[in-house]
Amino acid sequence: MALPDLSLSRSRLDKVSQDRQAEGLLARTLQDPTTSLLLLRDGRCPVHPDGPGRGLRTLRGAEAAAVVAALGGAERLAAGGEDPATEVVAVHLGLLPADDERAPGAVVGLLLPAEGAGPAVEAVAAGPAAGTADPVVEAALAEPAADLRALGTLLPATDAGALTEAVALHHWHRSHPRCPRCGSATRPAAAGHERVCLTDGSTQHPRHxxxxxxxxxxxxxxxxxxxxxxxxxxxxxxxxxxxxxxxxxxxxxxxxxxxxxxxxxxxxxxxxxxxxxxxxxxxxxxxxxxxxxxxxxxxxxxxxxxxxxxxxxxxxxxxxxxxxxxxxxxxxxxxxxxxxxxxxxxxxxx
Ligand SMILES: [Zn+2]
Missing domain, CATH: 3.90.79.10 (Nucleoside Triphosphate Pyrophosphohydrolase)
Incomplete structure (x- = not known):
């Protein structure tokens, strides 16, 4: 390969694609304290406070639990909604490599609607007064975040790969809310990697x-x-x-x-x-x-x-x-x- 280590081709997550159809995978993973949450809004993700060289600012433990609760709980997030423009889409991005300091654990992307588009997101962004347990959550969503084009070369490989996957899926969900066969609404499936038509049951796969x-x-x-x-x-x-x-x-x-x-x-x-x-x-x-x-x-x-x-x-x-x-x-x-x-x-x- 003449062009090794292209910035956005460095994914190191184990995508466990064989497990995506397993019943309850996404809900279980959202409740697992070892899971890291990657918040994505408008193509931007918060970065580590010490800079993008340290990676993305993913949320774990109590912080992650507070965000999941504020967005309606693990089951609701896992089920997803019919309109990805206004509802959060959760996607299982994969498992961290063993040498990652956050391992073992999965990374779940929470693909948030554009600012102002969703009441649950507003609640998180509004912070403790709106019922969010941890003001750090508010800070995470409110703090300046850079996008993949700006960060791609600076992020460690694992985080660059996770963000690339999340951005790609975010664009796909946002731009393909309806079934191309019959025009009906669709819902996320396969841990966020597919959408299924509510009328004819057909499965839509991400396009590129x-x-x-x-x-x-x-x-x-x-x-x-x-x-x-x-x-x-x-x-x-x-x-x-x-x-x-x-x-x-x-x-x-x-x-x-x-x-x-x-x-x-x-x-x-x-x-x-x-x-x-x-x-x-x-x-x-x-x-x-x-x-x-x-x-x-x-x-x-x-x-x-x-x-x-x-x-x-x-x-x-x-x-x-x-x-x-x-x-x-x-x-x-x-x-x-x-x-x-x-x-x-x-x-x-x-
Ligand atoms: Zn259909």
Whole structure:
């Protein structure tokens, strides 16, 4: 694997997917004092008070019990509601690895509705006066929390993996409340990893969309990068696009490079993958080679293409003339893989 340890591909939880259908798994786990609760709201999760390098601020023991009680109890949370936009979805994310200081125990994600959307969440956020046992709970929900794009490279592997999974499932639940067959309401099932239609009983599984992302080099080893018209000046990245129905990954790489940059691909090599749950992509990384030395931007999505040699890219990044993608992205890792060394530039692309 040419791109090891991609930031969001480091999950270390034992997902125990074989146990998810077991009766009462989620309710039992929510009542288990060894369970760590990961609270997620608006894509953001509280971080450890000593910083994200120490991990997420997950809740355990009395803190966790207070949150579960405030949200209606373990049974109600495990059953879930019919509208993930206004109700809490609980998901069993997996078991902690043995070398984690919180182990043994499970991690359960509580996917909270957007601020103001749910009375139970308001009760927790309102703190002791509203019946919450521990003001720390209030603090946990109220304190500034960073999102996965900002934290992904900083979090320890276990927490990065847990948060990636929670964010992905949160987006899916929120965006798929109804049955695609009959339009009826659905409820969470399989410990939060499925939804089941209340009318026809059909099971819906989380969706994600494969996308290819690739570097391409010419016979001289120069790297071609593209600039999108909607980006600030100087921002350059690898080419990328969704895989179309009926298309192979290699076919998608070749099509996207021809479409966006006008180059025909000779060789395509797979380099690794990373979930990118914003909202539902799975990024599949490739390196391609082309014999074409002239590239032409499509003028639509891509408005500028530019060849870089290694000293040229290093210099352009050093002066700030060129901005490269953030460290959490596959694009950044692809560019650094070609360069042969990491780039120092910090970037927050939004
Ligand atoms: Zn249905």
């Amino acid at each position: 969309d494969p996308a290819v992302i690739m570097t391409v080099t010419d016979p001289a080893g120069r790297l071609l990068l593209g600039h999108q018209g909607r980006w600030p000046a100087g921002r350059f990245s690898a080419f990328a696009g969704f895989v179309e129905p009926g298309e192979s990954l290699e076919g998608a790489v070749a099509r996207e490079l021809l479409e966006e940059a006008g180059v025909r691909v000779r060789e395509v090599a797979y380099l690794g993958s990373q979930p990118w749950p914003f909202p539902a992509s799975l990024m599949l990384a490739f390196h391609a080679e082309t014999d074409d030395t002239t590239a032409v931007a499509d003028g639509d999505e891509i408005t500028e293409v530019r060849w870089f040699d290694r000293p040229g890219l290093v210099a352009a990044v050093a002066t700030g003339e060129v901005t490269v993608p953030p460290a959490v992205s596959v694009a950044r890792r692809l560019i650094e893989d070609w360069l042969g060394e990491p780039l120092e530039q910090q970037a927050d692309w939004r």
